[in-house]
Amino acid sequence: MRLRDDFVAVKVPATTANLGPGFDCMGMALDLWDEIAVHATAGPTSVVVEGEGAGTVAVDDTNLVVSSLRLALDHVGAPQVGIRMRCRNRIPHSRGLGSSASAIVAGVALARALIGEDEVLCAQDQLEIGTHIEGHPDNVAPAVFGGVTIAWADNERVGAIQMTPPAGIQPVVFIPGFELSTTSARAALPQSVSHSDARFNVARSALLSGLLSGAAEIPEGSSFHDLLMDATKDRLHQEYRRSSMESSAALVDWLRSAGLAAVISGAGPTVLSLEPVSATIIRQAEGAGWRVVPLKVSGAGVRITRGRLAGPTGTAD
Secondary structure, eight states: OOOOOSEEEEEEEEEEEOTTTOTTTEEEEEEEEEEEEEEEESSOOEEEEEETTTTTSOOSTTSHHHHHHHHHHHHTTOOOOEEEEEEEEOSOTTSSSOHHHHHHHHHHHHHHHHHOOTTSSOHHHHHHHHHHHHSSSTTHHHHHHOSEEEEEEETTEEEEEEEOOOTTOOOEEEEOSSOOOHHHHHHTSOSOOOHHHHHHHHHHHHHHHHHHHTOOOOOTTOOHHHHHHHHTOOSSSTGGGGGGSHHHHHHHHHHHHTTOOEEEOTTSSSEEESSOOOHHHHHHHHHTTOEEEEOOBOSOOOEEEESTTOEEOOOOO
């Protein structure tokens, strides 16, 4: 197998995972994008990073985008080359917005773009390779497919479905000035949970899936908002992590008391509201040091923007 293109580029969205009860399986793509361009060369690897992560992320072959690209090339038996890469990063790092999954998916998509064959490293391959690197599919799936995703993994098998959420889902992220690694956040979780807590989350995850599908019929006497508040409750992970991000947990409490369907975004410490927030809420949160960013759900996942395969790399339909 050969590389048909030597100058390619991709863009990949930020993602938010869990959405409350959907621990390690539910995710959503957000309209906030990293853009990465790669020249295949005969020389050594070089990486230039602008924006988020500049001065802190690796600029050699240990860079996560580069190492994911190389793993994908090896996966399909394509030749290795020198990499000259430029990244324009907008996704905050270590904030619970899927920056590592986005970097991994970008690397696999760049390998696909360099090879330039439509059947090689398709969306399902990207999901499987990305999950193998990341360890769980909740952020990888929306980075590949866009929209709202439900993903699962069973040994070597990984799957995902994509949904287009209703117009009432209008995400707003509250980004703090501090970082929290996913490893640290996961270390706070127990090895087992009670049957009642598992049952609680299964019911809320099922309800949330129905609401986010856009096909749910709202029962008389209720409203989409009321059901969304119930559907975003969680007993599996957020409370266990409270001590590692007390200000984030307190913000979730405050937003929910104000009637907003707010959750921890991924492993935190960013907080996500699935509904629009008032100017008063934004002003008060910003006064407390939070960066408040209203976003749209991105209907698309990673895209090749330069190369013979330029366009969407696939959808999970």
